Amino acid sequence: MDNRDIVVTSRIRLARNLKNYKFPVKITIEEAEKVISEVNSAINRINLNYELTYMKNLNNIEKSALVENHLISPALAEKERAAFLLSKDKKVSIMLNEEDHIRIQTLSPGLSLKECWDLSNKIDDVIEESVDYAFDNELGYVTSCPTNIGTGMRASVMVHLPALSITNQIEKLLYGVSQLGVAVRGVYGEGTKSIGHLYQISNQGSLGTGEETLIEKITQIVNQIIEKEVKLREHLKKNNFDEIEDEVYRAYGLLTNARRMTVEESMKLLSILKLGKEMDIVKLSKEMDIYRLMTMIQPSNIALKTGNNLNPKEREKNRAEILRRELLQ
Amino acid sequence: MDNRDIVVTSRIRLARNLKNYKFPVKITIEEAEKVISEVNSAINRINLNYELTYMKNLNNIEKSALVENHLISPALAEKERAAFLLSKDKKVSIMLNEEDHIRIQTLSPGLSLKECWDLSNKIDDVIEESVDYAFDNELGYVTSCPTNIGTGMRASVMVHLPALSITNQIEKLLYGVSQLGVAVRGVYGEGTKSIGHLYQISNQGSLGTGEETLIEKITQIVNQIIEKEVKLREHLKKNNFDEIEDEVYRAYGLLTNARRMTVEESMKLLSILKLGKEMDIVKLSKEMDIYRLMTMIQPSNIALKTGNNLNPKEREKNRAEILRRELLQ
Numbered sequence: 287m288d289n290r291d292i293v294v295t296s297r298i299r300l301a302r303n304l305k306n307y308k309f310p311v312k313i314t315i316e317e318a319e320k321v322i323s324e325v326n327s328a329i330n331r332i333n334l335n336y337e338l339t340y341m342k343n344l345n346n347i348e349k350s351a352l353v354e355n356h357l358i359s360p361a362l363a364e365k366e367r368a369a370f371l372l373s374k375d376k377k378v379s380i381m382l383n384e385e386d387h388i389r390i391q392t393l394s395p396g397l398s399l400k401e402c403w404d405l406s407n408k409i410d411d412v413i414e415e416s417v418d419y420a421f422d423n424e425l426g427y428v429t430s431c432p433t434n435i436g437t438g439m440r441a442s443v444m445v446h447l448p449a450l451s452i453t454n455q456i457e458k459l460l461y462g463v464s465q466l467g468v469a470v471r472g473v474y475g476e477g478t479k480s481i482g483h484l485y486q487i488s489n490q491g492s493l494g495t496g497e498e499t500l501i502e503k504i505t506q507i508v509n510q511i512i513e514k515e516v517k518l519r520e521h522l523k524k525n526n527f528d529e530i531e532d533e534v535y536r537a538y539g540l541l542t543n544a545r546r547m548t549v550e551e552s553m554k555l556l557s558i559l560k561l562g563k564e565m566d567i568v569k570l571s572k573e574m575d576i577y578r579l580m581t582m583i584q585p586s587n588i589a590l591k592t593g594n595n596l597n598p599k600e601r602e603k604n605r606a607e608i609l610r611r612e613l614l615q
Numbered sequence: 616m617d618n619r620d621i622v623v624t625s626r627i628r629l630a631r632n633l634k635n636y637k638f639p640v641k642i643t644i645e646e647a648e649k650v651i652s653e654v655n656s657a658i659n660r661i662n663l664n665y666e667l668t669y670m671k672n673l674n675n676i677e678k679s680a681l682v683e684n685h686l687i688s689p690a691l692a693e694k695e696r697a698a699f700l701l702s703k704d705k706k707v708s709i710m711l712n713e714e715d716h717i718r719i720q721t722l723s724p725g726l727s728l729k730e731c732w733d734l735s736n737k738i739d740d741v742i743e744e745s746v747d748y749a750f751d752n753e754l755g756y757v758t759s760c761p762t763n764i765g766t767g768m769r770a771s772v773m774v775h776l777p778a779l780s781i782t783n784q785i786e787k788l789l790y791g792v793s794q795l796g797v798a799v800r801g802v803y804g805e806g807t808k809s810i811g812h813l814y815q816i817s818n819q820g821s822l823g824t825g826e827e828t829l830i831e832k833i834t835q836i837v838n839q840i841i842e843k844e845v846k847l848r849e850h851l852k853k854n855n856f857d858e859i860e861d862e863v864y865r866a867y868g869l870l871t872n873a874r875r876m877t878v879e880e881s882m883k884l885l886s887i888l889k890l891g892k893e894m895d896i897v898k899l900s901k902e903m904d905i906y907r908l909m910t911m912i913q914p915s916n917i918a919l920k921t922g923n924n925l926n927p928k929e930r931e932k933n934r935a936e937i938l939r940r941e942l943l944q
Contacts, residue, residue: 528932540865
């Protein structure tokens with residue numbers, strides 16, 4: 287099994303603020319615009335060709351689809367004066383005037399926080415060459431929210447833990463992990479409730495510890511979680527194969543036949559199918575990226591593709607069509 | 616839509632007793648044997664070539680499979696001194712030493728009580744040429760149970776009523792029908808609880824009304840039920856097509872993918888699939904006989920085919936295999 291099966295993506299987010307501006311919450315329209323243009327110039331000075339998008343130019347569906355695809359934060363989507371710069375490969379997104387003036391986010395598949403950190407660092411340097419960051423020699427980077435003061439870094443890893451979830455061992459594990467100063471929340475859905483057995487694991491607080499130490503710590507914890515999930519999958523394969531096999535094929539049968547699907551049901555079934563693919567129970571083409579499918583069937587992704595002309599029932603029909611088309615291709 | 620879609624089979628059963636013998640409940644072993652050989656000779660005298668099987672020569676699985684296939688009654692299966700004669704095409708079964716000395720049963724597909732009656736009548740005449748029936752000029756045929764005295768006839772029709780069932784209109788309908796002097800019960804499962812939306816409709820009491828009148832009455836009632844089911848299917852197709860379509864394809868997806876299946880779930884899903892086939896929602900080969908499948912996956916039918924070597928979990932796996940093989944062929 288590839289670790290990428292369990293770790294879907296890694297993400298590093300750096301919070302930065304400009305010295306001579308008020309924090310975004312108090313900023314004027316003119317200053318907000320200046321922040322955006324300063325960072326945009328800094329980035330494009332070295333020909334990175336990132337695309338700049340203003341929040342005010344997007345409708346709610348477009349914003350919400352960007353959130354579903356983890357390219358911007360829900361907080362950014364709500365801010366009129368905000369904007370973001372997006373790299374061509376969508377691995378780097380620089381959010382402007384969210385909670386802080388600048389939030390550099392780098393995304394990469396699998397457990398790859400170090401790569402994300404290197405990339406973030408590079409972008410950070412590029413920007414810093416043109417602008418003055420708010421930095422305190424004692425505290426480190428000054429941020430809007432005290433929890434980000436220090437390195438201003440948040441490292442998050444998205445993990446898919448179906449075996450731990452269906453055997454009801456997830457709560458205990460996640461509680462144990464949270465005792466280590468690490469935050470755990472569901473990826474889709476409200477609050478910590480997880481849909482599709484996807485969890486986001488990230489550091490809590492960034493003061494007093496260096497970035498590399500934080501990354502090492504998170505990586506270590508995630509590796510322990512991976513080990514638990516892998517061992518449990520092996521145990522299930524050995525002792526509960528018939529049940530798992532049945533569950534996986536039922537999920538496949540429903541996903542490839544149903545004519546209507548809610549997000550909740552799709553996510554639950556896709557999670558089981560992903561497990562089945564990774565446990566070699568069901569044969570799917572190697573290129574079949576189930577996590578991509580999980581994103582495609584999110585409400586605003588569907589609304590965006592269909593011009594937002596569908597009522598909720600029609601959206602459920604469209605979702606079922608997408609699933610059949612993608613899985614039966 | 617063919618009426619045979621809704622009416623699966625028709626059945627006529629005639630209860631007869633021999634004049635000079637005690638009723639089976641009090642009969643001696645020697646007399647029981649004589650009853651069997653008298654009727655066997657009567658039948659084979661005209662070269663019908665019915666196969667005679669003694670209950671004592673069958674194991675429990677064999678008996679119970681015969682009951683599942685509606686070839687003998689549960690009561691016959693329990694009687695040590697009983698036997699039955701079965702025609703080659705399995706349309707005629709003559710049970711011997713059940714509650715009465717002789718119970719002639721004729722089975723035929725669709726709403727065809729008249730055909731069954733004609734056939735039963737013919738067999739009845741053949742037997743009567745060789746034996747003396749217990750007959751009272753005032754009461755008619757003398758039977759062991761008073762409810763059968765008179766014509767000794769029970770006419771039953773097996774109907775499949777998924778639309779009435781899933782829309783929760785079945786209880787009210789069946790209550791109304793039972794007020795007309797007609798008995799309604801589930802075909803599989805305990806008591807009147809129906810599995811697979813299959814119901815048996817039959818006359819209650821056979822005294823004082825001629826056979827043809829009884830048959831006409833049952834046929835009329837069944838035709839009314841058919842009309843209700845057909846109208847409801849049309850209504851569903853017009854007003855709830857998306858829901859029904861989704862239900863049908865989900866049933867198909869589970870039936871053709873699950874690796875384990877209980878009888879209850881199989882029957883529920885096959886019933887919906889049968890509805891979907893008849894409503895032209897799902898394309899299945901014309902020869903696909905879903906009622907036959909419903910019989911094949913009954914517990915004792917499976918046990919019989921697999922030499923009764925399977926534990927309950929293995930039987931569920933075997934059932935799922937049969938369903939996949941038959942539906943995906």
